[in-house]
Amino acid sequence: MITVFEAKRIITMDPSLPEATHIAVKDGKVLAVGPLEELQDLGPITVDKQFADSYLYPGFVEGHSHALEGAMWNYLYLGYYPRHDPHGKLWSGNQNLEQIQNKLQEYERQLPPGEPLIAWGFDPVYFEGERLDKTVIDAVVPDRPVVVFHANLHLMTINSQMLAKTSLSQNADIEGVMLGQDGKPNGELREMAAMFAVFEALGRSIFEEAASTLTLENYAKAAQRTGITTITDLYNPLSDKGVEAMKSVTNSDDYPVRLVPAMGALDWQNHQGIERVLSCQKDNNDKLKFGLVKVMTDGSIQGFSARMLWPGYHNGHENGIWNAPPETLRQIVLDYHQAGLQLHIHTNGDEAVELMLDAIEEAQTLWYRPDHRHTLQHCQFISQAQMRRAAKLGVCLNMFVNHIYYWGDIHRDKTLGYSRSRRMQPLASALALNVPVAMHCDAPVTPLGPLFSMWCSMARQTASGKSFGEHEALNIQQALYAMTLGAAYTLHLDHKVGSLEVGKYADMVVLDHDLYELDVDELPDLEVRATVLGGKVYANAS
Numbered sequence: 001m002i003t004v005f006e007a008k009r010i011i012t013m014d015p016s017l018p019e020a021t022h023i024a025v026k027d028g029k030v031l032a033v034g035p036l037e038e039l040q041d042l043g044p045i046t047v048d049k050q051f052a053d054s055y056l057y058p059g060f061v062e063g064h065s066h067a068l069e070g071a072m073w074n075y076l077y078l079g080y081y082p083r084h085d086p087h088g089k090l091w092s093g094n095q096n097l098e099q100i101q102n103k104l105q106e107y108e109r110q111l112p113p114g115e116p117l118i119a120w121g122f123d124p125v126y127f128e129g130e131r132l133d134k135t136v137i138d139a140v141v142p143d144r145p146v147v148v149f150h151a152n153l154h155l156m157t158i159n160s161q162m163l164a165k166t167s168l169s170q171n172a173d174i175e176g177v178m179l180g181q182d183g184k185p186n187g188e189l190r191e192m193a194a195m196f197a198v199f200e201a202l203g204r205s206i207f208e209e210a211a212s213t214l215t216l217e218n219y220a221k222a223a224q225r226t227g228i229t230t231i232t233d234l235y236n237p238l239s240d241k242g243v244e245a246m247k248s249v250t251n252s253d254d255y256p257v258r259l260v261p262a263m264g265a266l267d268w269q270n271h272q273g274i275e276r277v278l279s280c281q282k283d284n285n286d287k288l289k290f291g292l293v294k295v296m297t298d299g300s301i302q303g304f305s306a307r308m309l310w311p312g313y314h315n316g317h318e319n320g321i322w323n324a325p326p327e328t329l330r331q332i333v334l335d336y337h338q339a340g341l342q343l344h345i346h347t348n349g350d351e352a353v354e355l356m357l358d359a360i361e362e363a364q365t366l367w368y369r370p371d372h373r374h375t376l377q378h379c380q381f382i383s384q385a386q387m388r389r390a391a392k393l394g395v396c397l398n399m400f401v402n403h404i405y406y407w408g409d410i411h412r413d414k415t416l417g418y419s420r421s422r423r424m425q426p427l428a429s430a431l432a433l434n435v436p437v438a439m440h441c442d443a444p445v446t447p448l449g450p451l452f453s454m455w456c457s458m459a460r461q462t463a464s465g466k467s468f469g470e471h472e473a474l475n476i477q478q479a480l481y482a483m484t485l486g487a488a489y490t491l492h493l494d495h496k497v498g499s500l501e502v503g504k505y506a507d508m509v510v511l512d513h514d515l516y517e518l519d520v521d522e523l524p525d526l527e528v529r530a531t532v533l534g535g536k537v538y539a540n541a542s
Contacts, residue, residue, distance in 0.1 A: 002026045002045045003535060004036065009514060010056040013485050013499035022047075023056065025506040028286070028534030033500060050537070054529055055514050057480065058499050059229025059507035060450035061487035063398050064344070064377050064440035067210035067233040067261075068153075070219030072120050072444045074209075076107045079121030079151060081406075081463075083447055086222035088541075094122075097130050105140040116162070116202060117141060120149040120444070125302050125410045133180070134159050134187030147198060149206070152300040152445055155190050158198060163187060165201040168194070176305075176321055190305050191321045192266065192296065207235065207264075211242035216249045216259070224256040224538050226448045227509035227528040230488065230497050234344060234377070235294045236261040238276055243283065250287035256531065256538045258507070260491050262292035262344050266324055270335040277341055286505075286534070289493065293336050294377075295345045296323040298352040301380055301415050302407045306349035308381070314417040319351075326355055333359035333374075338367045342492060343374045344398075350381045357389050364393060373436070375490045378403075380424050381416070387426070387433050396436040396490045399425040401456045402446040404469075408462030422469040427457055427482065429472060438487035439479075454479040455523040476515055508532040 003025045010020045010033065017033055024032040024039050032039050039045065073085040078100050082093045094100050100122065108117055124132060137146050137159035145162035149155075163169060168177055168185050176194030180186035189195050199205040209215055210233055223231045236242060238261070249255050263277050273293065280290035298320050299305025304313060305320040312319055322329070333356065336343055347353045353376060360374055375396040376382070380403055382390075390397060404425060411421045423429070430437045439453050457474045461467060474482065488498025497505050510530040515523070530539040 002031060002042055004039055004045045004047045005056065005508075005532070006036070006047055006049050006052045007054055007056045008052070010500065011058075011480070011515070012501065013058050013481065014501045023500060023506070023508075025535040028506060030500055030502050030504055030506050032502060051510050051530075055511050056500075056508045057511065057515070058484040059497065059509050059531055059533070060227045060483050061230040061438075061491070061493075061498055062223065062228045062440060062443075062448065062450065063232055063438045063487035063490050064234050064400070065232055065443040065448060066235060067215055067219045068207065069222055069443040069448060070215040070217070071206070071209040071212065073218070076103060076117070076119035077121050078103060078119045078148060080123055080126045083121075086218040086225070088225065095126075097127060097132060097136060100132065101136065101140045104137065104146065108141045108144065111144070114144060116145040116147060118147050118149070118206070121151050122148050122157070123151040123302075125407065125414075132157050132188075134163060137187070145202075147202070150303065152303050154299040154305055155188065155303050156195055156198065158187050158189065160187070162198065162201070166197040168197050190303065191299050192323050208237055208239065208242070210236055211239055211245050213245045213249050216245055217255075220249070220255055220257045220259075222443075222448050224531050225528065225540060227450055227511075227531060228257060228448065229507040229509065229531055229533050230258040230260065230491070230493065232292075232491070233259065233261040234292075235264045235296070237267055238263040238280060243280060246288055247283055247285075250285055253536075255287055256533055258287045258289070258497065258505075258533070260289045260292060260493070262294040265293050265295045265332050265336065270332060274336060274339045274341065278339070289491070291342060292491070293341050293343050295329065295332055295343055297329055297345060297347055297356060298322060298349050301348050302410050304415070306381070307351035308349040309351045309354065313415055314420070315414045320349060329355065330359040330362070334363050334366070337363035337369065337372065337374070340369070342372060345374065345376050346378060347376045347382075348378050348380045350383060350386065353379065353382050353386050357386060357393065357395070360393050360395060361389070370394075373490060373492055377440075378442070381420070382426065383423075384426075384429060387430050387435055391433050391435045396438070397430050398438040398440055398487070398490050399427055399430075400442050401425050401427065401439040401453050402441050404456050404460055405463055406446055408468040409464050409466065412462075412466070412468070423472065424469060425457075426469070426472045427474055427478075431474075431478060436486065436489050437482050438490045439482045440487070449524075450483045451526050452524045454483055455520060457482065458520045458523070480515065506532060506535040
């Protein structure tokens, strides 16, 4: 059976046939694209006119987000900005510590006795002069363990009850355990080594909640609502339970996205991790692709845990934290590269970028691979010289463009200063240097929303409305490319998704407006009418 979808305009991202009015779909794939009269020779067809008044684009590809977006809403949201959950409910933001204390106290009353209170989304950079520490939480919830994840998921704050259940008071010299004026842990923990003690005391890690089928279903629902048809989970433990959950949901005809998980390398010995990823690949299907490996190097710039080259942080803050010794990180790159696997490497600070480029260059020298597509993720602060090296080495860059809006003002004033902040997420420069580029939202750090990410890359405005590196702004064609075919390229999936070409999956997003005719500031408010995955329509409520 051949279905031909009709639209006002179809943007294909295929340079040979950039636009059309009709697209023919058979067996879930694109059979032909063009005007209706040119598709008559395909044989018997059914013309579907439900999108005749709409515009079709390749389905958006979110190259860096986390399935935790489908799990975090099981807990209390304490973010600064209002935000929608996967079901479309709007949660209010929190602009001061008193509001946060009230939310904690109210939520605590709903919990069974003794159950830990877990919250997320808090970001200390918005609370000038105020600090969320154990005493602030103890004042309203003194009798049960409390864990508050910061928005970047690289930090957390715990109360005294939670601290007492860990060994941190006796091991305060662990890197990332912040101390108060009394020399004792103040409840703030930075990066994985310190946070692991909390997970150990809880008997579970929140990062393992991606192993739930309900989490994966909520995650897919949230993605589909925003026009995403291919989504990543870019730090997955690849536990037996998790792998089975991913196989189960993606084998369902009703699962509305394609899922690409990346195994967290720091959770495994190198040889065991290599064996694990290779063994999982036998379970790949049309909606599930194993094969990526995630490496965590440094932390976040706004959390002052990213590793920075000279002159360091603008306000003089001490340098950030490595999630593993540099030599360990270098060896991970060498081992996984030699095994033929693709690395997606968290690099926020330019010192982390430098370390990983050195490691990739060494790996390429020892075991040359012509199409490895190792990808540096976030790349919030990367120099022109480093991007030239990336181009030479065949390294891709997936930039956390939403960062401009949410934290741009903080970087201007505190972390980088005026001149260096202009080159955060230098998308235009990367394209000019012929570096393969994508952009992402890093959900649940910021909300899923490809149209908003595209706006960020074009408008480059902070939350206060200030211009932020306008010379690095993209045009609509470049932004759409980075959100579709560019992102697909970083996942080694550009032969299957990212454009509407014959032989590729018929994955589309349906909008009521022509992106090429809109003002830039109209992008964030556009609603996604529907998505199409393999020719199957998933409509959104109007």
